[in-house]
Amino acid sequence: MDLLISHFNYFISICLMMVGLYAMMAKMNLVKKLIGMNIFQWSIILFFVSTGAKHGATIPIVEAGHSHHGAEVILQASHYVNPLPHVLMLTAIVVGVATTGVALALLLRIYRTYHTLEEDEILQKMR
16 A cells, blocks of 8 residues: 555556547547547656656756855755656647647548548548
8 A cells, every 4th residue: 555655646647548548549539539649648748747756855956166164065966856857748748739739630621521520430431
């Protein structure tokens, strides 16, 4: 039980990932597939942001030239949060929003052409 509580964010992101994967694979409506893709994407972003968090750490901004009573300050990386996952996920959010916008535009075009968003009906009309 302690494992579940200590890694709660990992379990939640994995559950969300499985929900998104199920929606992408099992649903026949293209809008539901897109929603599943977004859930999958946001679960990965949640996972990476939660791995970048550290209890009791501070932001990685160091003021140059400061010392304590004339002595050199020794910096330890374990006292700082790793900013790389947050920066990468900020980029992933931007890419995800752009991907969703393009996908919605494509779905609109598909609906105007085939008058449906059901995958099996579109495949029948394409034959």
